[in-house]
Amino acid sequence: MDLNRPIAPDPYSGLPAVPSFTLTSDDVADGVEMPAAHTADGGSRSPGLRWHGFPAGTRSFVVSCFDPDAPTPAGFWHWTVVDLPAGTTSLPGGAGAPDAADLPAPAFATRNDGGTTGYTGAAPPQGDHPHRYVFAVHALDVESLDLTPDATPTAVAFNALFHTLARATLTPTFRR
Numbered sequence: 001m002d003l004n005r006p007i008a009p010d011p012y013s014g015l016p017a018v019p020s021f022t023l024t025s026d027d028v029a030d031g032v033e034m035p036a037a038h039t040a041d042g043g044s045r046s047p048g049l050r051w052h053g054f055p056a057g058t059r060s061f062v063v064s065c066f067d068p069d070a071p072t073p074a075g076f077w078h079w080t081v082v083d084l085p086a087g088t089t090s091l092p093g094g095a096g097a098p099d100a101a102d103l104p105a106p107a108f109a110t111r112n113d114g115g116t117t118g119y120t121g122a123a124p125p126q127g128d129h130p131h132r133y134v135f136a137v138h139a140l141d142v143e144s145l146d147l148t149p150d151a152t153p154t155a156v157a158f159n160a161l162f163h164t165l166a167r168a169t170l171t172p173t174f175r176r
Contacts (some may be wrong), residue, residue, distance in 0.1 A: 021053035023168035044121035046096025077153030
């Protein structure tokens with residue numbers, strides 16, 4: 001199924017510009033097809049992520065994974081982690097598990113757009129063009145966004161916008 005849609009722009013290009021820092025992974029890479037383990041077909045295991053070079057004034061982080069190419073007007077949020085302490089510089093593979101056991105306190109995950117808590121793997125429509133999965137780490141100027149696990153990923157993104165000091169992204173792709 002080719003939905004004959006234009007490719008959406010970088011989802012952060014329309015927001016106020018902020019400095020960037022470095023986000024890396026041994027599991028996924030920019031512009032490279034995502035391994036099956038991180039897809040809905042292969043187990044929905046979140047990739048391990050590491051980051052460095054964020055501003056000295058960082059007080060917490062938000063981590064997210066967003067598919068701007070999903071066939072909806074609003075894309076599809078695959079993962080959102082809120083209130084990661086400023087000393088956190090990595091998440092191990094599998095940290096997006098529904099029980100959030102690998103997240104350092106007081107961090108928590110919200111529901112993804114599939115309605116479950118934690119990470120849900122890439123699952124573009126069969127035959128559609130390759131989708132981009134934007135893993136982002138947002139360095140924030142507050143220790144907490146004062147949200148709860150019931151917050152939607154969009155509400156987290158909206159609240160984080162006003163506190164973002166810098167952002168790092170890593171964008172693998174996937175096609176069925």
